[in-house]
Amino acid sequence: xxxxxxxxxxxxxxxxxxxxxxxxxxxxxxxxxxxxxxxxxxxxxxxxxxxxxxxxxxxxxxxxxxxxxxxxxxxxxxxxxxxxxxxxxxxxxxxxxxxxxxxxxxxxxxxxxxxxxxxxxxxxxxxxxxxxxxxxxxxxxxxxxxxxxxxxxxxxx
Numbered sequence: 001x002x003x004x005x006x007x008x009x010x011x012x013x014x015x016x017x018x019x020x021x022x023x024x025x026x027x028x029x030x031x032x033x034x035x036x037x038x039x040x041x042x043x044x045x046x047x048x049x050x051x052x053x054x055x056x057x058x059x060x061x062x063x064x065x066x067x068x069x070x071x072x073x074x075x076x077x078x079x080x081x082x083x084x085x086x087x088x089x090x091x092x093x094x095x096x097x098x099x100x101x102x103x104x105x106x107x108x109x110x111x112x113x114x115x116x117x118x119x120x121x122x123x124x125x126x127x128x129x130x131x132x133x134x135x136x137x138x139x140x141x142x143x144x145x146x147x148x149x150x151x152x153x154x155x156x157x
Contacts, residue, residue: 003085006056007043008068009076009145010094011153012128019153020128021146022096023137024063027103027121029110039137041145042123043087052088063123065102069094076148081141089145091152101126 010022023039025031031038044059046052053073060068073090080086103121110118129137134146 003045003083004048004052004088005043005045005085006052006059006088007041007090007145008056008060008073009041009089009091009149010069010096011091011149012093012095014128014130019131019150021131021134021149022094022126023129023134024101024123024126025137027124028106028108029120031124036136037139039129039134040139041087041089041142042126043089044122053090056088056090062104064098064126065100066098069096074152076145076152079141079144079148083141087142087145089148091149 012020014020022042024042025035025039042060042063043056044062046055046059053075056073057068069092071092071094073092076089076091078086078088101123103123105119105121107117107119109116131146131150135143138146
């Protein structure tokens with residue numbers, strides 16, 4: 001059975017008209033001291049019969065602690081990850097600026113084999129990143145989502 005996720009890649013233009021995208025640093029002990037390839041678009045799993053955009057908005061709210069912006073979203077496509085998971089990605093232009101990020105949490109035995117169950121945030125931070133910064137930070141399987149956004153924006157010119 002294929003695991004499906006849906007997510008949102010927000011974008012904006014900064015004061016010099018440079019493209020920026022909203023990305024999030026993955027939480028938990030595995031990602032704690034990593035930066036390169038440790039970031040993701042806000043996303044999460046959904047059931048096949050569920051509407052992907054509704055799932056993407058729900059997951060965004062769970063990971064950011066605030067609702068996804070009330071704007072019109074465009075589907076960028078569905079992207080197969082190296083793990084086989086499929087991510088359906090949506091985009092919208094927004095100057096999203098939350099006062100703080102409060103992510104939902106997950107439980108994990110850490111250190112492995114210790115018997116100690118700890119709670120960790122799914123996301124421990126998020127930023128607006130330029131294209132070049134986002135390319136270095138995003139997990140490699142999600143870079144094609146950024147490429148799709150850039151193609152879309154180029155077609156609007």
